[in-house]
Amino acid sequence: MEAGRALERHVASVHRGMVFLQREHLTLLAGLHVEIRQQQVSCDVTIFFFNLSALATEMPFSSF
DSSP: OOHHHHHHHHHHHHHHHHHHHHHHHHHHHHHHHHHHHHHHHHHHHHHHHHHHHHHHHOGGGGGG
């Protein structure tokens, strides 16, 4: 009977470990999504100013 209890404790321990890893995985994914979004916004801003600069150099001064 002691072997059965030891097995139950081991299964419970493994389950707790799995729950912990699932939570850590979700936290990591959430952080990665935030980082990806920040990079996208940064690229969008860079592209916007690049296009604005290119447009400004193509326009004659009389257009301003």
